[in-house]
Each structure stands twice: as structure tokens, then as C-alpha cells.
Amino acid sequence: MFDDAGCRHSMKPHPDSEVEITVNVGGIRQVLYGDILSRYPETRLAELMNCLPGGYDAIFSLCDDYDPGKREFYFDRDPDAFKCIIEVYYYGEVHMKKGICPICFKNEMEFWRVDLGYLDECCKSHLSEKNEELEEIARRVQTILDDLGVDNTESRWKRFQKYMWKFMEKPESSFPARVTAVLSFLFILISSVVMCVGTIPELQIEDAEGNHMEHPTLDNIETACIGWFTLEYVLRLLSSPNKFHFAISFMNIIDVLAILPFYVSLILTHLGARLMELSNVQQAVQALRIMRIARIFKLARHSSGLQTLTYALKSSFKELGLLLMYLAVGIFVFSALGYTIEQSHPDTLFKSIPQSFWWAIITMTTVGYGDIYPKTTLGKLNAATSFLCGVIAIALPIHPIINNFVKYYNKQRVLETATKHELELMELYSGGGDGNIGGAALASGGSQQGMEGRGGLSAWRYTKLSHSDTFIPSLSSDIHHRTRLQSCK
Template identity: 80%
Template sequence: SEEMEIVVNVGGVRQVFYGDNLNQYPETRLAELVNCLSGGYDTIFSLCDDYDPGKREFYFDRDPDAFKCIIDVYYFGEIHMKKGICPICFKNEMEFWKVDLNFLDDCCKTHLSEKKEELEEIARRVQLILDDLGVDASESRWKRCQKCIWKFLEKPESSYPARVIAVLSFLFILTSSVVMCVGTIPDLQVVDAEGNRMEHPTLDSIETACIGWFTMEYVLRLISSPNKLHFALSFMNIVDVLAILPFYVSLTLTHLGAKLMELSNVQQAVQALRIMRIARIFKLARHSSGLQTLTYALKRSFKELGLLLMYLAVGIFVFSALGYTMEQSHPETLFKSIPQSFWWAIITMTTVGYGDIYPKTTLGKLNAAISFLCGVIAIALPIHPIINNFVRYYNKQRVLETAAKHELELMELNSAEGKATGSRSELEDLSREGKEGPFYSSRIKVSHSDTFIHLLSEEKHYRTRLQSCK
């Protein structure tokens, strides 16, 4: 059988193989073809789609482009994906031909892992929407009420009243931030009995109303949260606490602190706590996808930001030392020491240039010119990768959102047309994993389309060559 020759026709592309090559990997489908003729037609058709006994040719309705890549394993011992082939489709092709994924080169495994992460994110978004639509009659009234409150406050897209609440929350944040700024204008402040300036009572009342809204919103979200520990430790929720807490602490110190400490210390503590109110501006990130995208881009750009700081640190040290040395010959020098020159180097390299410290000698001015030119170059170098990270993440989020909506539309379309006959059992399998609810099987059915998300079902669905990845 080792010298046996077989002909394989994959999607109209004929390939001739020899048994000695195929038997290097006996567990693969092509190697099984070598010995399948002795097993009869049942064995043959369990391995291929069709067979011509006259030509001794095996037919497969698979992707020929992927097949050309997969057969490299028999000649080179490794596989590379061609550009333009969907990694998930290629993985399915490898599973069909029974070729181990370990033969896939590391560079191609990276593309596969990225695609799998995208599908997992799409599946997670679809599942969240299905969870929101589902109603479990076995749940208690309190649980159903919790879910309603959670959707009402956390998911503005779930209903029109939820969008109104999101807009109101956004306006309260803006109002509170504006009041905090306006309250520092001396002309709008009033003088108390001790002669100290304090915020106008009207502004104070608006601030109290905003804090009341923030407190009520946080408490309701905490009560309705499905995972309270995760909710409490979330960064944005910690920001919410920091925005609310100073008001109550300062209120407590104002009314009770005077009995425990001197009045001046109480006023200083209250003033320090009022500064913490700037944390509420970060609450806007919870309502702004743009700010969330910017935060993620900065997280992914720590390496580039580190390089930027390193370039600036080296330049600041070098140019401040040179500036101090060159300016010592001038009797009215402003460079008193190298540490003091650090400030000059920072504002020069960042092209701010306050003018409080400046060189007076010719060599010092030449050093300053070189320093701000180097500063411009050092700042410009890492900007492009940071912008790329922002654009890549922003576009990816839009694509994932569109893909999730498209998958749901396909589910609803197939449900309306009654074409997805096996969908009920699949969703019931999904519900047994902890997401159960009779609503799923009766209203929305899983789509068996080209964009079907395999992560929503354990069943394997292989695409043919006539199907493409969308």
C-alpha cells in the first residue's frame, strides 16, 4: 500500500498522492484513503463525498485553496495559511482532514487566536442580548425586578426610558462639574459669620441634588447587580464612590468635626475633600464609548508611552546638564543648579516655554534650540503606534457590534421563516449550561448561516467550498 497512488479531487482541483508520503501521518484522512478500498463502499463514502471506481478518484466538496495549504504537511512538516483565508474556516478544514493544529506555524496560530477572540466576543454580546430578552418564569419576583432595574440603569439601548435615564445621568454629571467650577468664582461666593468665603447656597443646593442622584443611582445599581463583589471592585464604580464619598465626609466633618478637632483643621480637611470632587468627571467614561476606547488604547500603548518617557528623561538630563554648564559664564545666569535646570529642560523639550528660565549665552541658546528639536522628535515617534492602537480598537468594536446585530437578525429571520428546524435543541443545550429559559426556544432560533457562531453550540458545523466567511 505504500507505493499505491491515489487521485484526490477537491473542489475541481486534482491532486495525485503516493502512499509513502501519506502514511507519514497515518491518522489523517488522506492516509486513511490509502487503505479504504479494501473496506468496501461504506468505508469509502465515510471518508469522501464521492468516488469514481473507473478513475479511482476521490471527490471532496471542500475549499481547494485551504487544501493546497494543508497538504504541505506531507512535504514540509508544517502548514502556513494563505493570505485572505479565514482562520476559523481554515481550522475547520484542518479538522476535516484530521491534521493536528500543532502543524500550523506560530505566525498563523496568532491569526487564529485573534479570530477566536473576536468570535468569543461576538458570542458573548449575542448571549447578553439573549439573556436580556429571556424571561425565566421559575425566578422569583424579586429576581425579575433586579434584572429590570439592572437593564434600566446599565443598558440604555434596552428601552426608551433607559435611554432617558442615561441622558439624565449624563446631564447631572455635567451640571455637577460646572457647579464645582463656578463655585470657585469669588464674585459668586458669600462670606459667613467668621469672614470665610464659601459657596453660594443656591450652588450648594444644586450640588446636593446632584449628589442625591448619584447616590440613588449607585445604590440601585449595587442592589440589582448580579455580582456585587465584582461590581464593587470595578474601576468605574470605585470612581463613582470617590465622587460621592467626599460630600458625605465633608458634611460629617462640618457638623461633628468641630467637637473633635480645631475649626481650622476641619476647614482644611473639608477643603481637601472638596478637591476630590474632580473624580466625578471620570464618570463620563461610563456613558462615552469614545473615552472607553481612549482608555483601552492607552492601556495597550504602555510600551510606547514608556519609550516616550525614557526619551524625554534622557534628553532632560543631558540638556539640563549642558545648559547649566554653558550658562555658568554669564553673571546673571538663571541656571542655579542642574536639578533646577530640569524644569527648563522639561518645558523646552515639550515646546511649552514659559520663559521663567531661559539661556542668555550663545552656546546656551544653541543648546536650547537643539533640545526643543530633539523634544519634538522624541514626542512624535511614539504617537503613530498610539493612534494605530486607538483606531484599531475603535474599528474592531464597531465591527463586533455590527456582527452581533447581524447574527441576531439572522436568528430572527430564520425563526420567522421556520427554516432552522434543529435550533430548538441547540438553544436548549445552551440553556442547560446556565442560561436556560423557555423564551429562547420559542422566539429566537440559532442560525445555520455562514456567520453562525460555533461558540454558541457544541455541535461542529463545517463549511463547504461554496460557503465563504463573512
């Protein structure tokens, strides 16, 4: 090199720029240079540059094999994941390629000692979603194992409480529990049918004062259904492990609302006449009887489809909010226009803008009862525009809501299948001789000594070494790194 005066100067290259290593990851060879790898000296690839003077012990602590003739390091890892991870040295961030299991990719990053902070935000969301799924699977597996186990150190009442909780809350636990769940479902249907049939005038009878009342037979059926609901709720409450959370649960509040009107109306019928006029008592009883419609929501306890719909709607609050906002704006605009335009007609039905809200609602939702309608040409044009806008406003958020429903439904099916798969693996590795997945000691979280000699400890170890994306870290406190290439498929 020459300076401005024409003098020659020697320039020594940076030491790292002269170093190059060849790595072979899953059969894919790649040459890497020291000046690139030195940007992240804490990573495994950066340590390879300085491991040769340490001998074979230092080399094999970092790689699976080494060829001194070719000076090539061998790694039995996923080459597709490596292609993504190597980008951190060039771009300072890592993007996960589509189709790679997020948990496997996380394990690959931990192996190459690349911090997860370099993972792009869009990829972190996939990783967190997968972690949530594994945690949910772990909770389900642990719940099933707890149900299978019997802790002899617990009191008789505690064991009875657990048995009753399984009997009332988990129909799949036994045949009697399944029969009880079917009976509860039938009682809900019978009660709902009786409530509807009791309003038919031909099936009602008259009392001494000439008032219509339900037939005594239907009233007795209603009483029997309420008795069943009450017994079911009391048993579930007594056997609940956490009674406060049980009481504030949404479905349990529905159960109370389905039972309470019967007893309140019974008290008002027998004692209310002494405190207030008979007509007021009858009005109060009639209002409470209307609350019996809440019991139809009890069907959601026995229907996974209704539960899926509920969770899908909860996850679609944003889309539903947009739908209501679109409709609210349209209702306000078209009702104001309709009122203003129709004032020129002498027989107008639009008396005020608030009254026009009703017309705008039934028009934009394409119901159209016909009790309020425009009579002028401009008013009819405004009505045509309003229902066209209403159709568009309603149709826009429908697709995301349906996608949320399908996504949640498929996710629940995957979680159920994965949970069953984990239990089958545990039973397989336990030898299958116990018939209870490793014995009661494992299920109840017993000591390690209680599992030895029965296959339980073996099952526990093999569960921690489960395959790739079905590995459940929540069931284990150990960190396990794979030593062989495993597929996520």
C-alpha cells in the same frame, strides 16, 4: 544496479512510492504520491491510499464522490485552504494564506485531519484572535438572550433585581432606561458646570467672618446632583449580581470618589469644629471639594468614545513606556549639559541639575514658559538640540498608539454588528412569530422541552449551523463540520 564487483542486483521500490492518487478539491485536480502522504498516516489523504479494498462504503466515508474510471476522489472543500494544508506533507508546517478566515481554515484542517500543532506560530496568533472575537460575540449574544428571558422559578426579588440592573446599566433595554441614562449624563454636566461657576468671585458671597463661600443656589444644585448620584449608586449596588466585583470596578470607584467628598465635608463642617480648629476644618473641606473633579470621569460610563480611548491607552502601555523612557533619558542628559554650560555665565538661572530638570521638561515638550532659559551661545545650542530631540521622541510612539485606537474602535464596531447579525439569524430561523428570539425558555437557558413547539429549538439548531466565520462555538457544545463549500466573504 551494479555493486563495486560489477554484479547486478535488483532493487524493489518502496510500496508507497508506487501508489498515487488523484484528488479533485473544489475543481482543482492534483496528483499525490504515497511516499509523501505516508509521512502523516493519521491524515485523511493518507487513508485514501488504503480505502479502495474496503469498497464504496470506505471510500465515501472519506470523500464526497469517486470516479472509478479515472480513480479520482472528489472533495467539495475550499481549494485555497487545501493548497496551504498540503504543504505539511512537504515542509512539515502549514502557513495560512492571507485573506482566508482563520476559523474556516481551522475547520479545513480538522476535516483533513491535520493537527493544529503544524500551524505556524504567526498564523496561530490570527486564529486565537478570531477565537477571542467569537467568544466575545457569544458572551454578548448570551447576555442579550438572558435579558430577554424571564425565569418564573426565580423569586420576586431576583426578578426585580434583574429588572433594576437592566434599567440602570443597559440604556438600550427600554425607553425609560434610555431617559434615565440621559438624565444621569445631564446631572454630571450640571454638577461639573456648577463646580466651575462656583469659583467665580462675583458669584460668591461672604459669611459673617468675611470669608468667601459658594452661593446658596449653587450649593443647593450641588446637593441635588449629589443626591441623584447617591441614589443611582445605591440602586446599582443593590441590583448588582456580584457586589464584590461591582465595588472594585474602576468606574464604580470613580463614582464613590465623586460622592464621598460631599458627605465627608458635610460631617467635618458640622462635627469637625468640636474636634479641631475651625481653620483646619476649612482647609480640609477645601481639599475635599477639589476631589469633586473626579465626577467628570463619570462621563466615560455614557461615552463609548472615552471607553475606547481608555482601552486603547491600556493596550499601548509599551509605546507609552518607550515615550517616557526617551523623555527621561533626554531630560537627564540635556539638563546636565545645560547646568554645566551655563555655570560660566554670572547671571545663570540654572542653580542645580534637579532644578534644570524643569527646564528640560518644558523645552523637550516645546512648552517653554521662559522662567528658566539659557544665556550662553552653547546653552542656546543645547536648548535647540533638546527640543528637536523632544519632538522626535514624542512623534515616534504616536503612530502605534493611534493604530491601537483605530484597531480597537473598528473591532468594537465589528463585534456589535456581528452580535446584531447573530440575533437576526436566530429570530429569522425561529420563524419570527415569537418576537422574542425563540421565546423566554431559550433566553433563560431553559429545558429543551420548553423550547419545542415554539421555534426556539429550531433557532438554537440553526445558530449552531450559522455561516463560516459568524458561527459561534461558545454557544454550542457540538462539533459541526461543513459538508459544502462555504465562503468567508
